[in-house]
Amino acid sequence: MQISELELVNWGPYYGKHRIPLDVTPHAPVVLFRGENMRGKTSLLRGIVWALYGEIREQDGRTPLDVGRMVNTDALETGETEFGVRLKFVHAGAEFTLYRTSIATEDRPGKVTVQVPKLDLKPGDGLPYPVAQIPDVINGILSRDISDFFLFDGEMLSRFEERLREERSSAQGFVRTQVERALGLPFLGDLWRDMDAVLDDVTKSIDQVVRKEKAHHKDSEAYRAKADELKATEKNLLELEKRERALTQEIDEIEAQLAKLDEVKDAYHERKGLQRELDASHDTIKDYRQSIAERAEQQWWLPMADKLFEDLQDIEDWIVAAEKVDREQLRTRIKIEQLEGQLGSGYCSACGQPVATHNEDELSAEIAQLEATLQYDAESTSLDELRVRRDRLRKFSTAPSSLQWLHDQERDLRREKLKNDRRAQQILHLTDQLQGTTVEIDALERNLLEAKGTKQRLASLKGPLEIKRGQIKAEVNRLGVKLAQKPEVDPDTRRLQAMAEEGSEIVARSYDGFRSAMRERVQTATSQLFRTLTTESDYSGVSISDDYRLAVLHRDGRAQGMISAGANQILTMAFIGALGECSVDEAPMVMDTPFGRLDIGHRRAILEWVGTFDRQVILFVQSGEYDPTRDAAILAGKIGREYTIDRLSAKRSEVNPA
Amino acid sequence: MSDSDLVPSDRDGDQRTFGPSAANKEALESLVRQGYFNTSIRAFEAAAMLALRKGLDPSTAPPSTGTMWNRGSVNLAILEFLGWYMPTDAPVRLFAQLGNAGTAYISEKVHTGGYDLSAIFELPEIELG
Numbered sequence: 001m002q003i004s005e006l007e008l009v010n011w012g013p014y015y016g017k018h019r020i021p022l023d024v025t026p027h028a029p030v031v032l033f034r035g036e037n038m039r040g041k042t043s044l045l046r047g048i049v050w051a052l053y054g055e056i057r058e059q060d061g062r063t064p065l066d067v068g069r070m071v072n073t074d075a076l077e078t079g080e081t082e083f084g085v086r087l088k089f090v091h092a093g094a095e096f097t098l099y100r101t102s103i104a105t106e107d108r109p110g111k112v113t114v115q116v117p118k119l120d121l122k123p124g125d126g127l128p129y130p131v132a133q134i135p136d137v138i139n140g141i142l143s144r145d146i147s148d149f150f151l152f153d154g155e156m157l158s159r160f161e162e163r164l165r166e167e168r169s170s171a172q173g174f175v176r177t178q179v180e181r182a183l184g185l186p187f188l189g190d191l192w193r194d195m196d197a198v199l200d201d202v203t204k205s206i207d208q209v210v211r212k213e214k215a216h217h218k219d220s221e222a223y224r225a226k227a228d229e230l231k232a233t234e235k236n237l238l239e240l241e242k243r244e245r246a247l248t249q250e251i252d253e254i255e256a257q258l259a260k261l262d263e264v265k266d267a268y269h270e271r272k273g274l275q276r277e278l279d280a281s282h283d284t285i286k287d288y289r290q291s292i293a294e295r296a297e298q299q300w301w302l303p304m305a306d307k308l309f310e311d312l313q314d315i316e317d318w319i320v321a322a323e324k325v326d327r328e329q330l331r332t333r334i335k336i337e338q339l340e341g342q343l344g345s346g347y348c349s350a351c352g353q354p355v356a357t358h359n360e361d362e363l364s365a366e367i368a369q370l371e372a373t374l375q376y377d378a379e380s381t382s383l384d385e386l387r388v389r390r391d392r393l394r395k396f397s398t399a400p401s402s403l404q405w406l407h408d409q410e411r412d413l414r415r416e417k418l419k420n421d422r423r424a425q426q427i428l429h430l431t432d433q434l435q436g437t438t439v440e441i442d443a444l445e446r447n448l449l450e451a452k453g454t455k456q457r458l459a460s461l462k463g464p465l466e467i468k469r470g471q472i473k474a475e476v477n478r479l480g481v482k483l484a485q486k487p488e489v490d491p492d493t494r495r496l497q498a499m500a501e502e503g504s505e506i507v508a509r510s511y512d513g514f515r516s517a518m519r520e521r522v523q524t525a526t527s528q529l530f531r532t533l534t535t536e537s538d539y540s541g542v543s544i545s546d547d548y549r550l551a552v553l554h555r556d557g558r559a560q561g562m563i564s565a566g567a568n569q570i571l572t573m574a575f576i577g578a579l580g581e582c583s584v585d586e587a588p589m590v591m592d593t594p595f596g597r598l599d600i601g602h603r604r605a606i607l608e609w610v611g612t613f614d615r616q617v618i619l620f621v622q623s624g625e626y627d628p629t630r631d632a633a634i635l636a637g638k639i640g641r642e643y644t645i646d647r648l649s650a651k652r653s654e655v656n657p658a
Numbered sequence: 659m660s661d662s663d664l665v666p667s668d669r670d671g672d673q674r675t676f677g678p679s680a681a682n683k684e685a686l687e688s689l690v691r692q693g694y695f696n697t698s699i700r701a702f703e704a705a706a707m708l709a710l711r712k713g714l715d716p717s718t719a720p721p722s723t724g725t726m727w728n729r730g731s732v733n734l735a736i737l738e739f740l741g742w743y744m745p746t747d748a749p750v751r752l753f754a755q756l757g758n759a760g761t762a763y764i765s766e767k768v769h770t771g772g773y774d775l776s777a778i779f780e781l782p783e784i785e786l787g
Contacts, residue, residue: 286693289693289694290693292694292775293693293694293695293696294696296694296695296700296704296775297695297696297700300700300703300704300707300733300735300736301707301739302704302707302779302781303704303705303707303708303711303760303779303781304707304708304710304711305781305784306711306781306782306784307710307711309784389742392742392743399784400784403776403781403782403783403784404783404784406775406776406781407776407781407783410774410775410776413774414774
């Protein structure tokens with residue numbers, strides 16, 4: 001399938017009729033639409049989806065979007081009530097024109113009522129299809145079930161990413177469902193169930209015949225008992241599946257509601273985190289205070305720590321001085337003794353010469369002077385007293401480090417308080433932003449967790465029940481075959497029973513074989529694409545295990561337990577690309593702002609990948625994700641058509657060739 | 659002679675019981691409420707040490723308005739310390755006066771609130787080395 005033209009009538013911001021040629025060649029298959037946000041890129045994607053399937057969804061991808069919201073408001077105001085989308089496309093060499101249109105009226109400002117749309121599908125050279133057949137024809141060309149592998153936006157990529165990051169069993173279930181969707185396995189499953197129903201009917205007819213013969217009563221009873229048991233098991237299984245579907249729907253709805261609250265959700269989680277930090281910090285502050293209080297009580301002298309330390313230093317200086325004095329005194333005493341000796345003997349004790357009479361007076365004066373010095377020094381505090389005081393003061397020698405510790409603790413405490421003030425301010429600011437939505441988020445997240453838990457429990461019950469059903473079914477079939485051998489059974493009925501039995505077995509075997517083969521095919525395609533897109537040389541590819549666990553492989557062959565957010569985005573892109581590649585022969589790839597959250601390296605890799613396509617690719621990009629001067633070279637001549645979406649007014653845009 | 663010998667006995671005429679002034683009592687309780695100390699007597703001890711450091715005249719301390727503690731409530735190490743540091747024969751009396759003088763000195767800051775312990779007690783940082 002290739003879209004050759006899109007025509008919009010009063011659709012979204014496109015007032016009046018807009019015809020946009022989209023046909024491209026395999027050499028230049030890329031159609032590029034460049035436009036800033038709010039110009040109408042998503043309206044173009046929605047136009048294609050609505051024309052094909054008659055329904056559109058909100059950006060969360062789940063919530064149905066009322067088509068009345070896509071009607072151009074300027075048109076309504078000027079009384080132009082018709083709106084619609086015409087899609088021309090080529091499929092399997094034939095040209096088709098699909099036109100979906102309706103009438104909208106504005107009952108009151110903002111309230112638009114839309115009539116049941118008219119649908120028209122016409123092959124290029126034939127008569128229009130009957131309206132009732134059109135959905136089937138479109139589904140045959142590009143099934144609604146798999147259309148989101150081809151027609152997607154950044155939001156859908158985010159949803160896939162989230163699902164792939166979910167806890168193991170949930171992510172595996174998601175991968176399995178996507179692979180089966182891509183392969184059309186639900187159809188094969190339906191066929192299997194139909195064959196079983198035929199077999200069941202035939203065997204029941206045989207049973208009725210056999211029951212007429214009392215001789216075979218025992219076999220018939222056993223058959224009916226097992227058939228009843230099978231019925232009960234299937235009923236339980238159906239009930240489980242019903243509950244599982246209801247839970248899936250509930251989960252989808254909660255997730256859709258949470259997606260709508262996305263903006264405030266971030267604020268909510270940020271506030272919750274800040275509150276946790278604040279609580280933890282209060283404990284830290286309490287610990288700081290307690291530790292300071294304990295230290296202040298143990299070191300009771302802390303308020304005079306500096307004084308005690310000064311006293312200690314002073315007294316040590318005094319002791320040094322006193323010891324010096326002590327030594328001086330000793331020397332003086334020795335000198336006095338020597339002088340007194342000279343005075344008593346009349347001879348100099350040093351040289352032995354007689355001391356002259358006139359020198360005796362000088363000696364006496366010198367002795368008197370020295371004794372006066374001794375007298376003066378004796379008045380100062382004794383060295384022993386100083387030493388006792390010093391020893392007492394030494395208990396406080398840690399004063400400087402104790403004071404330093406106190407100041408350090410107080411500095412840390414102040415810093416922590418400052419951080420808390422900032423946290424409290426942020427919390428207040430976020431609370432204003434949230435305006436009472438937190439209760440809703442809390443309740444939704446709780447319900448989501450509960451629903452997921454219940455779903456997981458149901459899934460664990462389902463496995464053993466399916467095995468049990470398989471065993472009972474085999475037994476029922478064996479008894480059915482036994483009954484069919486009874487002579488009173490009509491040979492044609494017997495043959496029909498054998499044929500239905502064989503058919504059911506073939507479909508069952510095909511189902512498993514097909515699923516296994518296609519899982520491998522999707523794995524190969526995902527792996528190849530992932531290698532093309534990743535900028536990480538340590539990754540060698542992707543594996544999808546028998547139980548549908550999707551994992552990135554390290555080059556040493558080991559599955560990576562954790563991968564970065566960027567790698568998960570690329571894995572998602574590769575998985576979707578592979579599902580598209582494996583599901584149908586050809587369909588256009590329509591991507592709305594897909595690069596928004598990718599880094600430059602990965603964006604470049606995806607553009608290079610797009611450049612390898614020979615099938616149609618329609619890209620809607622904004623300036624933040626695609627810069628013509630930088631990126632056009634990457635697509636290297638692959639751009640077949642390029643448009644800009646230009647804003648005319650708040651309610652009007654138009655598409656122009658670039 | 660051990661340090662404990664320096665603490666005079668009751669026979670020496672020292673006080674047996676003491677307490678803070680009415681205004682000081684409130685300040686001490688406030689210090690406990692604000693988490694600086696676990697009990698008022700420990701806060702009173704710190705205030706006494708501050709008074710000593712600041713050289714506050716004990717005789718100017720606001721008088722006690724009643725008995726709140728006895729000498730056993732006080733950290734014995736403080737009474738021993740006052741015995742040799744000042745020195746004094748009546749350490750409990752001196753301690754009570756110093757505590758009241760110190761508490762009065764800090765009470766304004768305590769009532770205002772928002773000060774660190776080091777700011778209340780005007781504790782400097784000492785350069786080590």
